[in-house]
Structures are given as C-alpha cells and as structure tokens.
Amino acid sequence: MTVVIETRDLGKTYRETVALADVTLSLEKDTIYGLLGRNGAGKSTLMSIITAQNFASTGEVRVFGEDPYENAAVLGRMCFVRESQKYPDDFKPGQAFAAARMFFPNWDQDLADDLVKAFLLPMNRRIKKLSRGQLSAVGVIIGLAARAEITFFDEPYLGLDAVARQIFYDRLLEDYAEHPRTIVLSSHLIDEVANLLEHVIVLDQGRVLIDASADDLRGRAVTVVGDASAVSGFTSGREVLHTESLGRVTSATVLGTIDAAERDRLTAAGLDIAPVSLQQLVVRLTQKEEVR
Template sequence: MTTVIEVQNLTKRYKDKRALDNVSLSLEEGAIYGLLGRNGAGKTTLMSILTAQNFASSGEVRVFGEQPYENARVLDRVCFVRESQKYPDDAYPRHAFKAASLFFRNWDQGLADQLIEQFQLPMKQTIKKLSRGQLSAVGVIIGLASRADLTFFDEPYLGLDAVARQIFYDRLLEDYAEHPRTIILSSHLIDEVANLIEKVIVIDNGRILLDDDTDAVRDRAVTVVGDAEKVDAWASGREVLHRESLGRVASITVLGGVSADERAEITASGLDLAPVSLQQLIVRLTQKAESATKVIAVKEGVR
C-alpha cells in the first residue's frame, strides 16, 4: 500500500517540556486511524506538525512524500478539523462552508446539506453564538464534506450529545466506504470509536506506546478471574498489566495471547477468561508506562 505519512525521530520541545519525544510513524493510504491517548499526551501537537500548523524541534516529516510546510501540493489534499478552530466574530455557518467549498477540490455540497439537517444546525445564527456541540458539528460537516485525501479530526465530538455523536460515526463510515481516503481520528473516548478504527496509534507523554492493526491489538491481552492462588500461579512468569482482588477472588490482566490448549486448561482449573476491551488495554498500557517512567525518574534522582 502507498505510504501517506512518514515520520522519523520527530521531537517537539516547549521550553523544558517535550510534547513529542522521538516519534516515528508510517501511515498508509485508505485506512481509518485512531490516534488515542490522554489529554495532553501529544495528539494535537503531532497533528499540527503533520498539517504544517506547527514546527518540529527536530526530526523528519513527509506527507504524500513531500515536506508539508508551505507546500500547496500537499496542503490542498489535507483537511484538519481542530478542536479549537476559530472563526470571525460575524461569520455564519454558511460562510465557513462556502470557504471550505472553495478550498477543497472534492467538496460535496449535497453531503454538507444533509449533515446540516441531521445535526439540526441553526444556519441563521453566527458561529460565535453557537453552542459547543453546534460548533463541533460545523467542524464535523467540513471534515466529512471536504472528502480530502487526508483528513484529521481532533476530538471532533466535544459538546455533541450521544445522538449527534452516533450520527457522526455512522456518516463517517458510510462516506468512507463510498469514498475511501485516509482518516486520522483523535479521541480519548476509546470504546466509542473502537469499532470505527482499523489501525491504532497510542501516544502518551509524547511517546508512541502502540502502533498496530486494531484486530491485532485486541488479541494482545487477556484477563483471568477466579481463586486468587490459582490465578497468581497461572500468571507467574507473564507480563502483568493489572491485578485486583476482592477476598479470595482475583482478576489479572496479562499481555500475550492464549492458545486453545491454554484456554482449555484455564477452564478445567475453574478459572474464567474475560476479554479485554480496547479501552481497558490502552488504559492499562498507559498506566504501566507511566509507572515505569516514575521509577526511572526516582532512580535518576537518587543518582
């Protein structure tokens, strides 16, 4: 497949803080990526650099094989829906959509009109007076109707209620199926977007923790529940992500798949296997990485 984005050893510093720390990534054409992580993890900084709205401190960035900065050939094919997008005080939604129709060569006004109706967007109200959810709807409509070859959604659902978020997810999948392109969806609502994304990128403290196909990620961990002694014995020698207990019952989540024979043995010993959701796995991986970082910091402080 064609590589759309190539990032090598990307670092971004703000005074004494590293927002991105030696990030390397390769994103392919025609896929929906989930860029997942906690608030402040580095998601927005990464997208801002990829869309030439910010500058790296060091490292290499290629989009469609070229440097994106001041490069019309690249930026004409990119749509970045920012969580904090600003508009003129006297602008109406129609002004934002008209500007988008002039900029994006694949703009679909029919789709935009459908989405305006579905989101019940008040077109006779200035953008400045829109609610947080209505402002998010403006961005979502532009991102979908642009049909840009490369589209970034930075936490696009903020302020949207459950119905509106589902409309966004449904229309995203429908339009992507008819008009394949590369979509990067930044989110911390992991369970909600888990069924949308084909590939997962997890970033924490400016570092990439995980970069893989969604199906492969789901098979990376398993939870075993039952008698604490039996559970601990089974988990001995495995990489434990999380353990919790209540009385004599324990639950342990470990990295690594479980074979059919192992499953049979677990069941025969009276233990239960439980699936690990994408959100659970990412939360546990993040917690484990942060614990390791704290240990290293303490050791370095002692020195």
C-alpha cells in the same frame, strides 16, 4: 499499500517540556487511524506539525513524499478539524462551508446539506451564538464534506451528544466506504470509536507506545478472574498489566494470547476469561509505562 505520511525521529520541545520525542511513523492511504493517548501525550502537537501549523524541533515530516510547510499543493489535500476550531465571529455556518468549498477541491455540497439536516444545525444563527454541540457539528460537517485525501479529526465531536456522535460515526463509515481516504481520529472516547479503527497509534508522554493494526490489538491481552491462588499460578511468568483483589477473588490482566487447550484448563480450574477492550488495553499499558 501507499504511504501518505511519514515522520522520522520527530521531536518537539517547548522550553523544558518535551511534547514529542523520536516519533517515527508511516501512515498509509485509505485507512482509518486512531490516534490515542492521555491529555498532554502529544497528539495535537503531532497533527499540527504534520499539517504545517506547527514546527518540529527535530526530525522530519513528509506528506505525499514532500515537506508540507508552505506547500500549497500538499496542504490543499489535507483537512484538520480541531475541537476548538476558530471561525470569524460574524460568520454563519453557511459562510464557513462556503469558505471550505473554495479550499477543498473534493467538497460535496450535497453531503454538507444532508449533514446539516442530520445534526439539526441552525443555519441562520451566527457561529459565535452556537452551542458547543452545534459548533462541533460545523467542524464535523467540514471534515466529512471536504473529502480531503487526509483528514484529521482532533476530537471536534466531543461537544456532540451521544445521538449526534453516533450520527457522525455512522456517516463517516458510510462515506468512507464510498470515498476511501486516510482519516485520523484523535479521541478519548476509545470504546466508542474502537470499531471504526483499522490501525491504532498510542502516544504516551510524547513517545509512540503502540503502532499496530486494530485486529492485532484485539487479541493482545486477556483478563482472568477467580480464586487468588489459581490466578497467581496462571500469571506466573507472564507480563501482568494489572491486578486487583477482593477477598479470595483476584482479577489479572495479562499480555498474550490463550490457545484453546489452555482456555479449557483455565475453565476446568474455575477461572473466568474475559477479553480486554481497546480502551482497557490503552489504559493499562499507559499506567504500566508510568510505574516503570
């Protein structure tokens, strides 16, 4: 696969605060990435540095093999949509789309028009008068219709209601299937976006905690529930991410896979086995990092 973004030992410090530390990543062409982590983990800082809207304190960034700073040839191939995207106060949505059309060479006006209808976006209302959900729709439409080779969505869809978010997810997959590109989704709604993701990057306190394919992560942990003593016997010698008990019943989430023979033994011992969702895995791993 072709690598389109590389960071090496990337760091960003704001006075005494470390926003990023030793971030080394390679992002490939035509892949949907999830950039996950808690508030303040460094996600927005990383995206803003890659798109040359911020400066790294240490390390380096390469996009399409080049430094992106003041590099119009590189910046014109990327689209960065933020949750708090700013537009001129007197703009209407159509003017924002017209400006985007001039900047992004792959802009698809038919797709933009179709998305306007899908999101029920009022085109005659000034952007400063739009609701939060309508403002989110403007950003989402630009991000999709731009068809930039690399597109970053920094949670601009949080303002959308559940129906509108599902429209976004569906249309993103539909358009990605016909027009593949590298897409980076930063989101707190991990379970909602989990099925979209091909690769997952998790930042925790400015460092890379997870950098793995989504398929690899889906089998990385299991939860076992049942009699406390039986669960304790199962977890002995394993890396336990989380345990909780109620009376004689204990639930334990552990890293590692369970083969068919072991699964049969656990079932015979009266233990229930449940998969761990991507959101649960991220939560448990970040909690484990905090207590180390």
